[in-house]
Amino acid sequence: MSLVNYIPIATTLFSVYFFVLLYRHWAGHRKSMYIFWWMLGVFFYGAGTVTESMNTLMGYSPANFKAWYIFGAFLGGAPLAQGTVHLLMKKKTANILSIVLTVTILVSSVLVILSPLKAGPHPKLDGKVLEWTFIRYITPFINLYAFAFLVGGAIYSAYIYAQDRNFKHRFWGNVLIAIGGFLPGIGGSSAKAGHVEVLYVTEFIGLCFIFAGYYIIKNSRETSVHTNQAITA
Numbered sequence: 757m758s759l760v761n762y763i764p765i766a767t768t769l770f771s772v773y774f775f776v777l778l779y780r781h782w783a784g785h786r787k788s789m790y791i792f793w794w795m796l797g798v799f800f801y802g803a804g805t806v807t808e809s810m811n812t813l814m815g816y817s818p819a820n821f822k823a824w825y826i827f828g829a830f831l832g833g834a835p836l837a838q839g840t841v842h843l844l845m846k847k848k849t850a851n852i853l854s855i856v857l858t859v860t861i862l863v864s865s866v867l868v869i870l871s872p873l874k875a876g877p878h879p880k881l882d883g884k885v886l887e888w889t890f891i892r893y894i895t896p897f898i899n900l901y902a903f904a905f906l907v908g909g910a911i912y913s914a915y916i917y918a919q920d921r922n923f924k925h926r927f928w929g930n931v932l933i934a935i936g937g938f939l940p941g942i943g944g945s946s947a948k949a950g951h952v953e954v955l956y957v958t959e960f961i962g963l964c965f966i967f968a969g970y971y972i973i974k975n976s977r978e979t980s981v982h983t984n985q986a987i988t989a
Contacts, residue, residue: 763956764808771802774967790842797836804828811881818873824881826865829895833902840909843982864894880952910934916981929973936965
């Protein structure tokens with residue numbers, strides 16, 4: 757087995773470290789829902805790489821595959837994106853979108869759990885083994901939502917900060933987050949084409965970029981232009 761297949765183990769360990777940092781950040785600002793959702797996002801990101809690690813270390817199992825699909829396809833980026841929703845939008849709008857997203861993910865996850873799997877050996881994690889193929893048509897909508905707010909939101913913030921040279925740290929922090937949010941999407945597309953190893957690499961690098969962006973912004977003395985972040989970042 758290639759060394760690439762062991763990369764999810766490193767991603768999992770890094771996710772634990774990142775999660776602890778976000779938890780400490782949120783613990784001091786419990787009303788900041790954007791931090792809470794980012795914390796959840798990193799938790800589920802790591803949960804997804806746990807299933808990939810188990811697949812490498814213990815081999816394929818139907819239960820682990822379904823957990824991988826739920827954590828990866830539905831929860832890989834959406835909670836992180838929801839953090840950006842709470843950062844950029846009014847509380848009422850963000851809460852409504854949170855409810856809609858949560859219900860959508862719960863229903864989709866139940867469908868994955870109930871779906872039979874195609875017979876035969878499955879050497880790689882691949883969503884094509886789901887008998888209920890319509891489930892795979894739900895995934896792009898959730899991923900598009902995640903991309904629009906995680907990557908799009910970071911690009912939007914970077915654009916705002918680019919207008920003033922005094923915000924260079926927040927500008928670059930958001931650029932890094934945008935890149936980090938984009939990379940797993942490339943890996944996900946490769947996984948659908950049967951190259952799941954590409955996903956393992958982009959997940960790790962993507963999380964590193966997101967962490968770097970968060971770290972730069974968190975430690976910057978520049979005041980955020982976003983009201984929800986100004987007193988917590």
